[in-house]
Amino acid sequence: MPDVIHEPGQQRFILQQEGASCVLDYRIDGTRINFTHTFVPPELRGKGLAEKLVRRGLKWADEQQLSKEADCWYVARFLR
Numbered sequence: 001m002p003d004v005i006h007e008p009g010q011q012r013f014i015l016q017q018e019g020a021s022c023v024l025d026y027r028i029d030g031t032r033i034n035f036t037h038t039f040v041p042p043e044l045r046g047k048g049l050a051e052k053l054v055r056r057g058l059k060w061a062d063e064q065q066l067s068k069e070a071d072c073w074y075v076a077r078f079l080r
Helices: 049-063 073-079
Strands: 005-007 012-017 020-029 032-039 067-070
Touching: 012 049, 020 049, 032 049, 032 073, 049 067, 049 073, 067 073
Parallel strands: 032 067
Antiparallel strands: 005 012, 012 020, 020 032
16 A cells, blocks of 8 residues: 655645545644545545545644644544
8 A cells, every 4th residue: 555645835645546646634823733624536435545644644743743633524533
């Protein structure tokens, strides 16, 4: 399975699979990170790709000592 790539300039994590992009978007405000959107193309859903993106994003946020919040309902499930 391909690795998740962090693109800090675009404030997102991305995973390329079968020629398509799976994305986790975020915004940083000071010491807070807000995960705003997760997208996996319909044909790639059910393969654990969104979970892989979210776990990588949350790990990175912890490494940066950022407080986490999520407007994205999918990421919010991991924060509960």
